[in-house]
Amino acid sequence: MSTAGLVVIGDEILSGKTVDTNTPFLIAELRALGVSLREIVVVTDVLDEISASVRRLSGRWDYVFTSGGVGPTHDDVTIEGVARAFDMRIQRHAVLERMIRAYFESRGLPLPERNLRMADVPLGSSLVTADNLHWPVLLVRNVYVLPGVPEVFRRKFLAIRERFRVPPFHLRQLFVSQDEADIADHMDATVAAHPGVSIGSYPLWTPAEDGHRVKITVEGKDATEVERAYEALRQQIGAASIVRGE
Amino acid sequence: MSTAGLVVIGDEILSGKTVDTNTPFLIAELRALGVSLREIVVVTDVLDEISASVRRLSGRWDYVFTSGGVGPTHDDVTIEGVARAFDMRIQRHAVLERMIRAYFESRGLPLPERNLRMADVPLGSSLVTADNLHWPVLLVRNVYVLPGVPEVFRRKFLAIRERFRVPPFHLRQLFVSQDEADIADHMDATVAAHPGVSIGSYPLWTPAEDGHRVKITVEGKDATEVERAYEALRQQIGAASIVRGE
Numbered sequence: 001m002s003t004a005g006l007v008v009i010g011d012e013i014l015s016g017k018t019v020d021t022n023t024p025f026l027i028a029e030l031r032a033l034g035v036s037l038r039e040i041v042v043v044t045d046v047l048d049e050i051s052a053s054v055r056r057l058s059g060r061w062d063y064v065f066t067s068g069g070v071g072p073t074h075d076d077v078t079i080e081g082v083a084r085a086f087d088m089r090i091q092r093h094a095v096l097e098r099m100i101r102a103y104f105e106s107r108g109l110p111l112p113e114r115n116l117r118m119a120d121v122p123l124g125s126s127l128v129t130a131d132n133l134h135w136p137v138l139l140v141r142n143v144y145v146l147p148g149v150p151e152v153f154r155r156k157f158l159a160i161r162e163r164f165r166v167p168p169f170h171l172r173q174l175f176v177s178q179d180e181a182d183i184a185d186h187m188d189a190t191v192a193a194h195p196g197v198s199i200g201s202y203p204l205w206t207p208a209e210d211g212h213r214v215k216i217t218v219e220g221k222d223a224t225e226v227e228r229a230y231e232a233l234r235q236q237i238g239a240a241s242i243v244r245g246e
Numbered sequence: 247m248s249t250a251g252l253v254v255i256g257d258e259i260l261s262g263k264t265v266d267t268n269t270p271f272l273i274a275e276l277r278a279l280g281v282s283l284r285e286i287v288v289v290t291d292v293l294d295e296i297s298a299s300v301r302r303l304s305g306r307w308d309y310v311f312t313s314g315g316v317g318p319t320h321d322d323v324t325i326e327g328v329a330r331a332f333d334m335r336i337q338r339h340a341v342l343e344r345m346i347r348a349y350f351e352s353r354g355l356p357l358p359e360r361n362l363r364m365a366d367v368p369l370g371s372s373l374v375t376a377d378n379l380h381w382p383v384l385l386v387r388n389v390y391v392l393p394g395v396p397e398v399f400r401r402k403f404l405a406i407r408e409r410f411r412v413p414p415f416h417l418r419q420l421f422v423s424q425d426e427a428d429i430a431d432h433m434d435a436t437v438a439a440h441p442g443v444s445i446g447s448y449p450l451w452t453p454a455e456d457g458h459r460v461k462i463t464v465e466g467k468d469a470t471e472v473e474r475a476y477e478a479l480r481q482q483i484g485a486a487s488i489v490r491g492e
């Protein structure tokens with residue numbers, strides 16, 4: 001199974017000045033691609049925070065995505081953080097430099113030296129190119145470095161998304177009118193008998209309009225196994241307590 | 247300055263089955279209370295993940311809040327995770343047990359053994375009581391253990407929020423029509439001259455209706471220092487490029 005981690009770099013998110021829309025977007029995308037997102041970390045724009053998080057998640061999950069901190073200002077230290085995570089030197093990338101120069105020349109604009117810093121990347125980085133992508137995505141080991149601006153984050157991820165696709169998740173759900181504690185034994189039994197399936201239990205504070213108090217999710221990568229666990233649980237709980245299944 | 251970390255326990259959030267509303271709520275609350283939220287971690291319902299995250303954040307920040315995983319089912323392992331984080335034993339808490347028994351008795355309900363497990367907490371836990379709180383909040387060292395159900399998470403936090411209040415943040419903002427790269431030197435200078443103030447720079451992908459391309463935030467705990475940094479930056483950028491300040 002493919003696993004992923006996400007490192008969000010953002011003082012503005014932790015302080016509530018900006019609502020993080022990149023995380024919900026990536027959650028939905030990875031899910032649709034069959035990738036199991038295992039960990040999200042939101043850290044401040046501090047070099048050591050970024051490097052420690054990137055190093056840690058990179059060692060744990062197949063892919064890591066970073067969001068934010070890649071602009072030209074003092075609080076944009078993600079590239080340096082990623083380099084430091086892997087003890088890599090930063091070096092001006094000839095291809096990126098050429099692309100930046102070409103961009104400014106094509107528009108007849110002067111090129112501020114500061115903008116060339118956008119070509120400074122960890123030595124050993126890859127550039128992932130794709131159709132519909134004017135500017136490549138920076139890949140450092142298993143870390144995809146994405147910008148925080150939501151429109152750009154989305155556009156870049158969508159351009160490279162197919163490289164992550166693996167077989168999909170299968171999900172069944174039961175909506176139950178009993179209290180969570182009263183069906184917990186049934187869930188325990190199903191969990192024990194179907195180790196390849198993960199079972200989640202989500203109680204409501206007040207019962208839903210249709211009368212359900214608990215939503216139970218049964219999911220996994222093997223459709224047959226999911227189906228078996230779902231049926232076993234359905235029979236144990238009993239039709240009288242099941243509001244609906246889907 | 248008071249600092250805080252948040253550990254969200256939730257397969258359902260990482261897999262996109264539930265939208266996490268507790269995090270935005272806590273971000274706004276801590277901000278209003280003057281507490282600096284420094285790190286958010288979202289992990290799966292796995293014991294070692296929870297204990298490692300709680301241990302790590304507890305050692306780094308003044309307060310840690312956990313959200314989720316405290317019900318009576320197989321996927322509710324937060325209490326055990328917190329205990330393991332601090333190498334604490336779990337023991338049935340007499341006060342909690344009495345409360346649970348009283349609750350069921352008052353309603354004339356039988357008490358399932360499983361529900362008594364809600365009284366099993368790390369040895370050395372404190373119970374934080376407050377007006378408007380029927381059930382105390384569990385405090386283990388500097389870790390406040392809160393349930394994932396949003397209504398309960400909110401109610402519990404609101405009941406104890408005043409214990410976290412410290413002097414407020416002061417925030418000024420400048421909306422600038424220039425590109426981020428063109429004003430980066432001014433920001434660098436202000437950052438260097440006002441170390442007690444944090445300055446953030448947030449570019450828009452397309453200019454706003456009023457013409458601004460970058461929002462600059464100037465903030466800190468010392469109102470006078472924030473004011474000085476704001477004025478210095480305003481003068482360096484120049485009135486012609488400033489769409490508005492607030």
